[in-house]
Amino acid sequence: MAKITKQSENFSKWYTDVILEADLADYGPVKGTMVIKPYGYSLWGNVKRVLNNMIEETGHENAYFPLFIPKSFLEKEAKHVEGFAKECAVVTHSKLVSEDGILTVDPSSKLEEEIIVRPTSETIIWHMFKKWVTSYRDLPIKINQWANVVRWEMRTRLFLRTSEFLWQEGHTAHATKEEAIKETLMIVDMYKSLFEDHLAIPTMIGRKSNMERFAGADETYSIETMMRDKKALQAGTSHYLGTNFGTAFDVKFQSKENKEQPVFATSWGVSTRMIGALIMVHGDDKGLKIPPRIAPHQVVIIPINPKNEEKKKFDNYVDTVHSMLKESNIRCSIDSSNNSPGFKFNNWELKGAPLRIDVGLKEFKSGNVTVCRRDTGEKQEMPIKSLNTLTSTLEDIQKAMYDSANIFLEENTFELNDYNEFKKLLSKENCFIKAYWDGSDASELKVKEQTKATIRCILEDVNDPNLKCIFSGEPAKHLVVFAKAY
RNA sequence: CGGGGUGUAGCGUAGUCCGGUUAGCGCACCUGCUUUGGGAGCAGGGGGUCGGGAGUUCAAAUCUCUCCACCCCGACCA
Structure with a gap:
């Protein structure tokens, strides 16, 4: 067995070495794919069992929806399209022909409507919800599925970002906004407990900025974690989707008072990326440390x-x-x-x-x-x-x-009010920086350009004229965490 | 898609510049013996379209052309 690279020498190399040498996973033949080997799968299985209990205990039911989604579904929610269009695997034909042992696509088998391999399942689930929801009696619907999804990423890394990955995705439909928001937050707590009580990973939790928000969500809550190289990893998300998908898929219900009303939605997920977090939070030069x-x-x-x-x-x-x-x-x-x-x-x-x-x-x-x-x-x-x-x-x-x-995490989290110090610190080492922000895309973008750090999440809203944005000096709207992220 | 690089056994590599034995080595693997309290030793053994194709030559891993694949940096993504 080969020795693994030291963390201090090359953290990425250490990460890959550990995964391969500890026999968690191996590379698949198609770029960006991963084989989860028995030891890695057993680890995933244990996490899955714990989380699945939590999901069921909080009143959700497991179900399974198809891998294939008609292309037109993805077009229905404008922001969702934008977010996922560039990373979809598309099925265009259904047949191959063999000539002298060489396979080529049979042009005559071209599909009338192309099929997308799900990058996430909101669209197909809301298509089904339309069939299932007509009355307030049908609500809420609280569904979870354990599935694989495909996102055709340019740069991939074992567990952290693979073309295909395993996850759970929860999808719920509610009669009121309040109930949907409550669900979104309840899931955040559930994930927090999963990470802290079971994976022994401390978390930093808050809302995402406009720029980092999930495509199609009104609000995204994110579980941010710090790796041993002090970079941030988004390890789970819970989205309040408002009526975006309800409207896009024309899902409505009749209330007790016989009034037609919109349906409110949430979705939330954690993936095999969690295993990547586990490795990078606890591991040392000897290898893995599993809680x-x-x-x-x-x-x-x-x-x-x-x-x-x-x-x-x-x-x-x-x-x-x-x-x-x-x-x-x-x-x-x-x-x-x-x-x-x-x-x-x-x-x-x-x-x-x-x-x-x-x-x-x-x-x-x-x-x-x-x-x-x-x-x-x-x-x-x-x-x-x-x-x-x-x-x-x-x-x-x-x-x-x-x-x-x-x-x-605490030793590597700093609170700053001065942008020069901010830049100086980030150029020297990775860390989390708590700072005030004016809430504008422009400030966030500039900071990203100049330091490569992004807003990981919004910790709290502030309303005090004395608090100024660390970048612009304008009145601050939020206390946020900046960090370089995976 | 731009810029750079690499393809030799399962993995890692030497040899390529300057063509010339049977393509060498380490890890892993197989067999046997001896071992076992912090990555065992010895002996024997198996495994190679030298990325593919074409060319130059008496002779090509080595030179030329061409195709392919992969990696890194950027772009993209989170």
Whole structure:
């Protein structure tokens, strides 16, 4: 196994090395595509399970809508078209012909209306909602789907931006604006809990500016996270769509008072990009660090008995450790491969297993095990009787990982009022900068041009004539976070 | 689509300028033996349309032409 590049040497290279070496994923044959390998998929699966529970517990139902969308659907919402037109995969024909083993598109099979591979599903879902909604009794509709979507991006990176990715997309329809806004915010809280309580990733949450808002939304809330290179990653979004899609797809309902009324919408999603965030928030030069709650293996047991002494009894001892952990509902496995202990230690550190248990003859004879923490590197020998304390050790690790990420975020977030300092700081290092902004596209654009930093989100609105925009000096409307972003 | 670069075994590369043995090496892989508490050692072995095509030559990985693919920077995207 190759050694991975150090973070300080080349962070992007480190990121790619970790993914490939830890066996999370591999490149697909079509540019920008990715194969999620079993270890990566198991990680995704754990996150998915947690989030799916949250989604269902908050009253949403899973469903599945088609991958293919008629091109005309995308034309119906003006801003939505603008946002997605340039990155769509388009199906134009339905047949190939083979001549001497060479396949070419059969011109006679040209489709009358081209089909788009969904970049997101608002349009097809609202097409269906029109069929489903006629009365106030039909509302609200709260749908979620787990799906793949395709966005034909120019520059791709494993997990962060791939041509095809997996996600969940929630789509809801409501009778009132208030209810839709409440839903949008409730989802933001749900994501916050997913990130902070399960992925151990601290978040910065707020609305998007006009320029960064989702194509077709009235308001976009975003979950912003800080990677170890201090760049920002938008890790999830929740959109209040107003009546934009309801109007575009002519969805209306009759109220109790027999009045025709518009339908209000939300949509929200998180994707496999989250795995990218997880890697870049917690990882170190040894590799991944996976928070216990979502780790595929919370504990990995390494038996060390080179000469196979007392083989039967020794193996029994290892099995006992294994089953004791399983009884405590800990996800654990035994690495009984033929590799050397040193190889296994490094390998499981690379793969980010939170705890490792070494069982050698020494431990076997004394009725002990040696427990090693991935986050601190701390080793401790303990009697087998105490294995049940590992449940709380895992919780400690979970918390410690969040705390250390949170300290990192705080240490690299600055509040500034002076644009020269702002430019100076950003030219020196990446960081988050909290500052006041006048709310204009022009100021935001200029800042982006001059520093490459964008407004990640609006933290709060302000109304104090003494507060001035950091760029223009005009009266400030919002407190925002600026950062260079992925 | 502009500017630059690279194609040699699964991966990484030497050789290309200046044509000349059987295309070399590391990792990975296979077999065997010895090993195993922080990335094991030794021995043996398998694997190559040198990106494709055409040309020059007694002779091409090497020179010429051409096509293709990919990468980086920009543009685009977030």
